[in-house]
Amino acid sequence: MMANINLGRRLGVFYQQHFVIQTCIVRRCKASVASPSAVLKNNTSNNGRDHSTTEDVEWNNAKPFDEMPSIRVLPLLGTSWGLLPIVGAGIPVDRVLELHKLRFKELGYIWRDTIPGAPPLISTARPEDAEKVLRTEGKFPDRPGFETLKAYRAERIDQFTSAGILAGGGEPWWNIRSKAQQPFLKTKNVNNYVPVLGQIAQEFIDRIRLIRQENNEMKPDFVNEMYRWALESVGVVGFNTRLGCLDPNLKPDSEAQKMISAANLSFAAVNELEYGLPVWKYISTPKLRRLYEAQDFFTDTALKYVKQTIEMMKHKPADSEEDPSILEEFFIRGMSVKDATVMVIDMLMAGIDTTSHTTSFLLYFLARNPEKQEKLRNEILTVVGPKGKLVTPGALNELHYLKACIKESLRLRPAAVGNARIIDKDLVLSGYRVPKGSLVIFLHQLMALMDEYFPNAEAFVPERWIKGDPLESHHHKYVVLPFGFGTRMCIGRRLAELEMWQLTTKILQNFKVEYHYEDIGCLSRIVNAPDQPLRFRFIDLD
Ligand code: HEM
Known part of the structure; x- marks a missing residue:
């Protein structure tokens, strides 16, 4: 009985995990599409398209959807068994990034999941796929969640x-x-x-x-x-x-x-x-x-x-x-x-979990990298002045290293493991035909941690974001999109940045920040959360 409850819960959770991409924005996918088998049938018969445009040539030359890598699709369960303990990955639901790392190792840059009765679900670690989906999205982009x-x-x-x-x-x-x-x-x-x-x-x-x-x-x-x-x-x-x-x-x-x-x-x-x-x-x-x-x-x-x-x-x-x-x-x-x-x-x-968790992660990286913290403090003291001096809109334009530190922290610990869209047209992604109505997940956190995009990817190196710095990164722009993209991008971005600039500036004007405990990673929730207590030390500067 207990095992059944656990099994049921895990399947439910799997269902959620794969229809829920934890962003500020999580809602179960409800796109009304044909069943996956109907989709596949249509897909192989090219969905009744008129094959004349460049897009159609690309579609014709692409591999069928059912050839896209997947773990085994079982009757009734589809691929949802993959999360179960023993037979599946058994990775806890609050560690989605670990699951993505595992699937990437097993299946490569793109894979599909099949949940009976639900639209196809595609996970991709290719920024080119994210770019294609986001650049071709229609007037009302659709995203699952909440x-x-x-x-x-x-x-x-x-x-x-x-x-x-x-x-x-x-x-x-x-x-x-x-x-x-x-x-x-x-x-x-x-x-x-x-x-x-x-x-x-x-x-x-x-x-x-x-x-x-x-x-x-x-x-x-x-x-x-x-x-x-x-x-x-x-x-x-x-x-x-x-x-x-x-x-x-x-x-x-x-x-x-x-x-x-x-x-x-x-x-x-x-x-x-x-x-x-x-x-x-x-x-x-x-x-x-x-x-x-x-x-x-x-x-x-x-x-x-x-x-x-x-x-x-x-x-x-x-x-x-x-x-x-x-x-x-x-x-x-x-x-x-x-x-x-x-x-x-x-x-x-x-606007609460996002800004607070993101700023907490930033403080963690600054505490763990005292030389970067010092460099940032020097910038703040030069541009804004010592404690008591107020940040002005003019000063904000000059706080380049602060902005780089925030970008770097968001790369390593973004607000969500990725972003998602329900596509409103057939698309070729990574060489496979993906049918309209599918839910496509862009695995930004996984991509951002790959050395092929960011050398020494796990390291906190704000200089990657400074123009002209020898360490400046030249990655594909769609690897990291911390505030999303297009008409559906984060509406609170400027506000969130301003909040973070203000608080970080004040903290570094006043305190040396230290942290002496275990590494802080992400707990997968609707918004990525710190997985350790935030036992920062704030030591007065004078
Ligand atoms: C560091 C803090 C924040 C991060 C990293 C963040 C990130 C995001 C992301 C990734 C999305 C989805 C964008 C997309 O689908 O393309 C989003 C959507 C949204 N965010 Fe934020 N966010 C932050 C703070 C805030 C704040 C302070 C507000 C308050 C106004 C806010 C309001 C929203 C709203 C209302 C949406 C939905 C927009 C829509 O669907 O049209 N966010 N955010």
């Missing part, structure tokens, strides 16, 4: 008009995205947040001093402190106000504390529900109910601040010289209250 959020929003139909931009797709996704992306991607808009994000970073420094132990070390739960910083930072943009998550006297019943709890609960629940057997789709499990409660709180709070912003805008003098905030810009561009609410929640869902 199925639980989608279900929640479908149930609360009175509060939402769509699944939002994180979980949604098609025209409804574009309706929101098209109004949100300009405000987010315009440097000037984001630079308006330089002072407040600097203030938040300073409060975090004060908090480090408050909570550190006698040996200057952080307690093992320091990642929760990183979440507070990230929530406060993304909250100031989403809610157009300070939440107060870093307040040393936070009351248990305060809104900030409730937000922190709702965020923690949401991430834990989404991870567990979307990585386990999808029982929640058929019965309302206690975890699903808790997730819905947390999301209800997010929704009410987001709606409150959205309405508050609209009221404030009504009373803003016409000749006000104050630049509109990003939330105000949404309304200026005609976004509805419901869409603005869902957008704010998506910012919280996508």
Whole structure:
């Protein structure tokens, strides 16, 4: 009985793993395509295409899909047995990168998985394949992920008009995205947040001093402190106000504390529900109910601040010289209250784990590479000045080594093992015909760790990202895409970078960072998470 439960759970998890590419954006693939066998049949008969264009010549010359490497496809199980212990790889579900390394060794750069009743699943470690998929994607690129959020929003139909931009797709996704992306991607808009994000970073420094132990070390739960910083930072943009998550006297019943709890609960629940057997789709499990409660709180709070912003805008003098905030810009561009609410929640869902884990990994690499930390500190002290000196938008343009350190850290410990698209046309990938409707996963983390793309790939070498440096890397651009690509790329990229620049600058102005424990790798979750407690030491510089 126990074995059956384990088997069932593992298969469920496998199903998830292979329909879920952990990014800020995980949703089970629901593309309506023909069954794999029908697809294969069509595929070998060339899908009724008119074979005249260059693409068709390429298609005609390509190898059939069923010749693409795969582990054995078993009746009923497809390739899902491959994760099981003993008969399969037996690699824990939170170590997906290890599975990718193993399959790469066994099958090469591209392989397919077959899950009965689901669209074909292709994993590729060739940047050329990623480039082809991303460069040919249509108007509404489709990406799997966040199925639980989608279900929640479908149930609360009175509060939402769509699944939002994180979980949604098609025209409804574009309706929101098209109004949100300009405000987010315009440097000037984001630079308006330089002072407040600097203030938040300073409060975090004060908090480090408050909570550190006698040996200057952080307690093992320091990642929760990183979440507070990230929530406060993304909250100031989403809610157009300070939440107060870093307040040393936070009351248990305060809104900030409730937000922190709702965020923690949401991430834990989404991870567990979307990585386990999808029982929640058929019965309302206690975890699903808790997730819905947390999301209800997010929704009410987001709606409150959205309405508050609209009221404030009504009373803003016409000749006000104050630049509109990003939330105000949404309304200026005609976004509805419901869409603005869902957008704010998506910012919280996508902007906490990502920024906090990524910054934690960066601190780890700086602690482990003291000479690089010193080099970065020198740049900061030269460009910005010693502690107390504030970062200005102008200074940000000159912090080249800081940006290189972040890129290098994102290469080694990206927010996700890869990215994915459901392709809306037949494509030839690595010489094989891949049918429309397939889910293609680009294995960025695996590629980024290959010596053929980055010599001495495991080493932290920020100089790879500095133009003209002898160590500058000349890799294929699609090997590393930490914020994704195209119209579906991370909308919060500039904001996330600004948060990281501000916090790292302040930390290095104030402290020497050390870490004396086991190497920190990635736990595969919706967003890659540190697999060790973040017991950093923050030692005052003077
Ligand atoms: C270091 C921090 C972050 C990283 C590495 C990151 C990475 C990513 C990636 C890889 C994607 C998928 C892009 C694609 O499919 O091409 C994405 C999507 C997204 N990110 Fe981020 N992200 C970060 C921080 C943030 C922040 C702070 C926000 C808050 C605004 C945010 C909001 C979003 C949203 C809303 C999407 C979905 C966009 C869409 O589907 O149209 N992210 N992010």
